[in-house]
Amino acid sequence: MCEVQETMPRPRRPRGGQGCSRCGGRAQYLIRDLLFCRPCFTKHIHHRLGRTINGPLAGSSRPNITSRPPPQTGGALIALSGGAGSTALLDFLVERRYLGPQATERVPAVWAQAFAVHVVFPGQSVGGLKELAESRGITYLQVRAEDVFDSSLADKVAGLVQGIPSEDNEDNAARLSALVASLPLPSRPTILGHILDAVLATVASALPVSHLILGETATREAQRVITGTAQGRGFSLPLDLVTLSSRALGEVGASGEVGALGASGVMRLRGARELSVKEAALYCHAKGLETFNYRQWGRKSIEGLTERFVATLSTRHPATVGAITRTAGKLQFTGQEGEGQEGPLCPLCRRPADPGIKEWQARASLTVLPGHPSTTKEEGALESLLCYGCAAALKGRKDAEMPPFVAAEVRRRVPESEMRAAIADYFV
Numbered sequence: 001m002c003e004v005q006e007t008m009p010r011p012r013r014p015r016g017g018q019g020c021s022r023c024g025g026r027a028q029y030l031i032r033d034l035l036f037c038r039p040c041f042t043k044h045i046h047h048r049l050g051r052t053i054n055g056p057l058a059g060s061s062r063p064n065i066t067s068r069p070p071p072q073t074g075g076a077l078i079a080l081s082g083g084a085g086s087t088a089l090l091d092f093l094v095e096r097r098y099l100g101p102q103a104t105e106r107v108p109a110v111w112a113q114a115f116a117v118h119v120v121f122p123g124q125s126v127g128g129l130k131e132l133a134e135s136r137g138i139t140y141l142q143v144r145a146e147d148v149f150d151s152s153l154a155d156k157v158a159g160l161v162q163g164i165p166s167e168d169n170e171d172n173a174a175r176l177s178a179l180v181a182s183l184p185l186p187s188r189p190t191i192l193g194h195i196l197d198a199v200l201a202t203v204a205s206a207l208p209v210s211h212l213i214l215g216e217t218a219t220r221e222a223q224r225v226i227t228g229t230a231q232g233r234g235f236s237l238p239l240d241l242v243t244l245s246s247r248a249l250g251e252v253g254a255s256g257e258v259g260a261l262g263a264s265g266v267m268r269l270r271g272a273r274e275l276s277v278k279e280a281a282l283y284c285h286a287k288g289l290e291t292f293n294y295r296q297w298g299r300k301s302i303e304g305l306t307e308r309f310v311a312t313l314s315t316r317h318p319a320t321v322g323a324i325t326r327t328a329g330k331l332q333f334t335g336q337e338g339e340g341q342e343g344p345l346c347p348l349c350r351r352p353a354d355p356g357i358k359e360w361q362a363r364a365s366l367t368v369l370p371g372h373p374s375t376t377k378e379e380g381a382l383e384s385l386l387c388y389g390c391a392a393a394l395k396g397r398k399d400a401e402m403p404p405f406v407a408a409e410v411r412r413r414v415p416e417s418e419m420r421a422a423i424a425d426y427f428v
């Protein structure tokens with residue numbers, strides 16, 4: 001293997017002094033062996049972003065068209081992380097007048113209303129995201145990760161839109177840090193990822209939007225594929241890799257009920273999935289946009305290791321990311337047709353739960369010694385409903401309160417009579 005790598009030809013680089021491959025002007029950017037001047041480079045990125053976004057939208061006549069999609073039924077919510085992917089995507093949507101504030105009579109908006117949301121994790125600073133969104137006429141909302149414990153988050157979001165500031169809740173902050181502390185170190189990024197998912201879903205369901213637009217790049221997607229495979233998420237992984245999906249958008253409403261797949265009618269659109277993180281970062285550089293990358297996976301997590309692995313491999317073999325995403329693109333969801341709508345969901349990640357998990361757990365529970373149950377019966381109710389990946393991530397956790405969306409799904413899946421019977425021993 002090493003020998004093969006040693007003898008592989010290094011990527012061909014154009015010689016210096018050559019001009020832009022499109023117009024012959026002064027070249028400034030090198031992408032996939034092609035040189036671009038600044039205007040041709042931004043045009044090239046716009047073309048690729050447009051192709052990703054336009055094809056799957058409602059009313060587009062054929063897939064992958066480069067023409068503009070017709071106006072959509074609701075607004076757009078852009079998940080703004082501050083990274084290059086979401087910043088580039090936001091700039092594209094504004095420049096190409098896809099959003100209401102930039103629309104004109106001749107060029108109607110694809111999404112009449114536009115919102116941007118940033119989820120703040122403990123210990124992060126936000127930088128100029130508010131300014132980035134509001135200077136472009138987009139309503140900016142800032143939500144805290146610990147709000148996942150707030151069952152009235154949807155009402156809070158509605159208040160934020162009307163300009164009512166939300167107050168810090170120290171109890172919820174303590175709950176989140178207790179939950180994170182209760183988990184083994186390598187599982188923490190996984191759980192925080194699911195919490196981010198749940199918060200975004202709740203914010204989307206509280207707003208008049210039809211699309212939640214995510215700025216995940218191809219590089220991130222390649223990392224997700226390898227991480228997901230290593231964590232045993234192969235069953236639901238194909239559902240995470242489509243451009244437009246109705247996956248797991250439920251709200252953590254006051255009633256505690258979690259909506260089924262796509263119940264709130266909001267679709268997830270992964271608009272930047274064909275750009276590598278380097279291309280997105282170069283685009284932000286070309287447009288003078290400041291980006292932030294706060295994500296700090298622990299050194300000992302699969303996420304952290306995968307990120308470094310893909311980054312290291314990409315420097316020697318630039319086709320790495322493309323090869324991983326193209327291979328993963330061929331994966332097919334093997335669950336039943338329509339399972340996403342009615343089938344069982346994992347309470348934590350809200351992806352379809354692998355139907356074979358119970359038999360696997362029965363065979364694999366050799367580590368539990370007779371007379372020494374590793375979990376209480378209440379916890380057992382949750383554990384038996386988790387997908388394989390989440391069950392593995394939560395293995396060895398200490399007792400801590402789970403966010404309400406997890407408990408709500410457990411209640412939905414386990415009939416009350418069964419739950420009572422399971423915990424009957426604990427009633428005095």
Ligand SMILES: [Zn+2]
Nearest residue numbers: 020023037040
């Ligand atoms: Zn040019």
Ligand SMILES: [Zn+2]
Nearest residue numbers: 346349387390
């Ligand atoms: Zn799961």
